[in-house]
Amino acid sequence: MMDVFNSFYGLIPVTIAQSLIVSFVVLGVMLPFRILNFPDLTSEGAFPLGGCVCGTLIAAGVNPFLACLVALVCGFAAGCTTAFIHLRFKINTLLAGILVMTMLYSINLRIMGRTNIPLFTYDTIFTLLAGSAANQASVKIIIVGFLILLVVAAMLYFFMSEKGTSMRAVGASPDMAEAQGINVGTATILGVGAASALSATGGSIMVQTQGFADVNMGFGILINGLAALIIGEAITGRQTILRQVLAPVVGSLVYYQLISFCLTLGLAPADLKFATGAFVLLMLALPNLRSAGGGVQIREKVRE
């Protein structure tokens, strides 16, 4: 039993580094789902897109920072496409996301020209910033943690600004937003675009820490992101915009430690996706299970 805990403790720093990177994706899942009320699956394709674009550019000798930036822009375009398909052709948001995600797979393959690009021999943002210490987990935690801090602070400020408030209104009540002179279409496209840009950025950082870009990377990342989001919201709550923006990061940190713990306890990696899916299903079903038991709805209770 001691061995299990020792190996779990040993993995904690590596897991933190990984969960901070995935925080980008969880933020990218949270934004359309919670802020815009736009269930979006583009992340599943934007994450490998960011990785493939960044990996290909780094392998071609491009500055890693520039490569990340290009990956971000590509992710933004992917998200905008999903939102545009939904708005222009009235196609269900989930289906629009699946369409874009599926088409992105081919695009990712075309970008890379093969299924896998190793990056071990190239400079990354980590080697540029930390030199030979780049592979230490603590260095990764500091660099990615700083980036996530910046992103969370920027999102928090944005959602309290005039523009950000109007974006939140689009998700909260589209009719009301339109009546207040907000262009619902533009806000939706920009918001979903920004979310996919976050996921792509996550992908671009991931390939630089794992040392390779792979067209199949991030399979199931969306459900992982959802699971992390749900855990995070259970911890921080959603009452204020601060809590809503912190939930993805907190959730990601906790979720990946849980996964790591389960794996060291002997959960077969093959069963991981089933376990994650079952967990998300349970969390989503829970409110309905409760109300079937005849409980009073919280909403009605607080009405005067």
Add this chain to the structure above:
Amino acid sequence: MTKDMLSVAGGTKIFYRGTQDERRALDGLNIALKPADFCIVIGSNGAGKSSFLNAVSGKLPLDSGRISIDGQDVTKLNAHRRAQFIARVFQDPMIGTAPTMTIGENMLLAELRGQPRGFRYGLTAARRAKYSDQLAELNLGLEKRLDMPVGLLSGGQRQSLSLVMAVSTRPKLLLLDEHTAALDPRTAKLVMDTTVRAVEALQLTTLMVTHNMEHAIKYGNKIVMMDAGKVLVEIGQEEKRGITVSDLIDRFHTKSDAIALQGS
């Protein structure tokens, strides 16, 4: 002669054109409101009252006809662009406000209606103070709850908030779409009184749709009776004095039945 604040000329909207289900929601509608007119719109279900309001607000683009507000042609502007001139209170209290956002944030959204929104911080201290003052006039205690999500308010409180949000920017045109219909009688009266006070104090040009004939007689300076997508009767200020509910219902029935007979 003063300029019209709102004018609709030949407003026509046909649903399912060319099919068996073709329905003329608006059929050559003409109406003109002077500044500070408080016009009550009545008519049976399907008369085109909602289509009329939606056409004015831009939610329902016209097939033909023109709409202008304060002399400016807005026929081609879509709903969010027209919002710079128009404020609207919906029948459903849930639609007019953003439930998951706070009272203060909702007020902010309304204050910036039709204005450019920047990256400046939204709910500044100065704005909070201003919103508190505006909400205090309702006497509902909302001014002390700026950070409370609107979803926690009762229907009446939400509708009162919608009203303050709508009038606080002094819109050129105020649209009230049966905005007291979903409320209990006491709350409805409260919201209606607040409405009349605000409309009179701010001299707002107002279109109010209602099914309540007493309201139609008691409030406003003009009654427009709609049927089959047209204005059937227009009752001006002079004529409106001394009219009773039964007068209104009489005129309503005869005309409406006549139209129905002609149509068949």
